[in-house]
Amino acid sequence: MANAQPVRTSAQSELTAGYYFMLGRHLETTGDIEGAIxxxxxxxxxxxxxxxxxxxxAGLYARQDRAREAVRTAEDALRIDPSNREGNRILGSVYAAFAEQSRAIVAGDDPATYASRAIAALEKARRDGVFDIGLDLMLGRLYLHSGNTAAAIPALKRVVEDQPGYPEAAMQLSAALEQAGQLDQAVRTLEGFLQANPGFSRGRVRLAELYEKQHRYAEAAGAYAQAQAADPRADTTTGRAAALINAGKPDEARVLLQAALARTPSGxxxxLYLLGQAQRQLRDLPGAAATAQKxxxxxxxxxRSLYLQxxxxxxxxxxxxALAAFKKLMAAAPDETSFVYEYANLLDETxxxxxxxxxxxDLIVRDPEDADALNSLGYMLAVRGERLDEAVELLKRALKVDPANPSYLDSLGWAYYRQGxxxxxxxxxxxxxxxLPQSSAVQAHLGDLRFKQQRYADAAAAWERAVSGDGRSFDRAAVEKKLHDVRARIRK
Known part of the structure; x- marks a missing residue:
């Protein structure tokens, strides 16, 4: 008769399982992955x-990029205990990684569902009242990409406050704030980070882009320059030149662009396009025409050569x-809507x-939130003095899309002016x-308003700025006559 085997207690079984659990961890650290598994x-x-x-x-599989096995094993763990934090962390992390890559873990899966699955799992992995930088950063990014900025912002703020030198967290928080419509806060987040970490070139470029959205073009040009100084491999010439042109500094832009073109023999x-725009703003029309031809x-x-011409x-x-040239341009680039605004304005003028x-x-039908089209049509009606109520509504819609755009503000103000x-x-x-202190058209509008308000000295100052400004889209002779008349009135 064989010897009877002792019955194992539950504690003995768990102890043995614990031994293999620790052995697996040890073998992983030595590089014996199959032994650990x-x-x-x-x-x-x-x-x-x-x-x-x-x-x-499941965690071991995830660390070895064996996503299918990681997901399957994590799901097995969660069937036993749905609240298991490590199982939820692993499952959420894998789904998050594949959501960002838009890749299916298993054939037939829809990666678009992964972000919500990742969020659900990672929220269960959290401990109440316990800050976990990895979890908060991952959740913050997922919330942001899902459009839930209300959840993304506090999660990412916790990461930034805990790790103020971590660039990815600052970039993500800034993006969440921008998406939530808090552009000023987005800018301040990056400004604060860059003050402590001045060498982060990518952050400088992002800050420049945010400045441009605020129409702070001179500061944008400075940020682009700082980005290139921090990383000479990051060529920010085009962004910087465009910002300088928009800031009313075409002379600086021209110098910058000519130097860059001298370093680029093939062109x-x-x-070249930006150089032509700088030359136009400097009223060097022969130079701009030559650049367009080149x-x-x-x-x-x-x-862009046809556009510049x-x-x-x-x-x-x-x-x-010019109208014939625009028609040629429309035929050459029928899908490029950005050219239509000036083309339409020229059609109206001719x-x-x-x-x-x-x-x-037609543009507005295609995209009801095309702010440039809304502004162009609203301003066109305002200039004509036709359907002014509709003009105001169109311009309000444009400003709803881009509330700080000074050109749109000018158009709305002019529509109100035309309404009396x-x-x-x-x-x-x-x-x-x-x-827009250099915009002749905008300063002329302000001068007209000040004259109607009987603020004659202010009207004269605005018209003087118009005459010395960029010279675009205004009737110089008419403004000079107004300026002459108001000066005579002031002298009386």
């Missing part, structure tokens, strides 16, 4: 009701020729108002003029 599987055999040992094996279409010769398929013709007052309006309304609602015109026109 075998040890964890043995632990599972000995403790089949333990969620913890399954979660440990660069973006640099762009067309070197890069014949680039529609059309703009130069318009600047010269050759509106019929006696084709119905065609101009139709071109802009001077009290409502005051705030948008004053703000637009303060933000």
């Amino acid at each position: 075998a040890a964890h599987k043995r632990a599972i055999e000995l403790a089949p009701d333990s969620a913890e040992v399954r979660a440990e094996l 660069d279409p973006a640099l 762009l067309a010769s070197a890069f014949p398929g680039d529609p 059309a703009q130069v013709l318009q600047d010269k007052g050759a509106k019929v020729e 006696g084709h108002p119905a065609e101009a309006e139709r071109a802009l309304r 609602r001077l009290d409502l015109a005051e705030a948008p026109l004053a703000k637009a003029a303060a933000e």
Whole structure:
């Protein structure tokens, strides 16, 4: 008769499972991955009701990029104990990684569902009242990518406060704040981070982009310059030059662009296009025309050469020729909507108002939130003095999309002015003029408002700025006559 085997107690079984659990961890640290997997599987055999040992094996699979096995094993652990934190952490982490890559873990899966699955699992992995930087950062990113900025912002703030030198957290928090419409806070977040970490070039570029959204173009140009100084490999010339042009500093932009082109013997279409824009702003129309021709010769398929040529013709007052050039441009780039705004304006100026309006309304039908189209049509109606109530509504819609845009503010103020609602015109026109001091058109509008308000000295000052400004989109002779008349009135 064989010797009877002693009956194992539950405690003895768990102890043995614990041994293999620890052995698996040890073997993983030595690089024996298959041995570690075998040890964890043995632990599972000995403790089949333990969620913890399954979660440990799931973590090992995840660290080895064996996503399918990690998910399957984590789900096994959670079937035993749905609240197991490690199982939820592993499952959520794997889903989060594949959600960012838009890759399926298993054939037939929809990666679009992974973010919500990851969030559900990671929220269960949290401990109440306990800060976990890894979890909060992962959840913050998932909330952000899911559009839940209300949840993303506090999670990411905790990470930034705990790790103020961690660039990814600052970038994510800034993005969440921007998405939530808190642009000023987004800027301050990056400014604060960069003050302590001045060498973070990517953060400087992102800050420059945010400054541009605030129409703080001079500061944007400075941020682009600092980004390149921090990392000379990061060529920010085009961004910096565009910001300088928008800031009313075309002379600085021209110097920067000419130096960059001298280093690029084969030429660069973006640099040439921006050089032409700087030359236009400097009223160097022969130079701009030559640059447009050079762009067309070197890069014949680039529609920006046609656009620049059309703009130069318009600047010269050759509106019929400019209209023909724009029509050629529309045929060459029918899907490029950004050219339509000036084309429509030129159509209106050359006696084709119905065609101009139709071109802009077509854009709005395609995209009801096309702020530039809404602004262009609203301003066109305001200039004509037609359907002014509709003009105001169109311009309010444009400002809902981009509330701080000074050009849109000017358009709305001018529509109110044309309605005779001077009290409502005051705030948008004053703000637009303060933000666009070099815009002849905007300063002329403010001058007209000040004259109607009988603030004659202020009207004269605004018209003087208009005359010395960029010279675009305003009637110089008419403004000079107004300026002469108001000066005579002031002297009386």
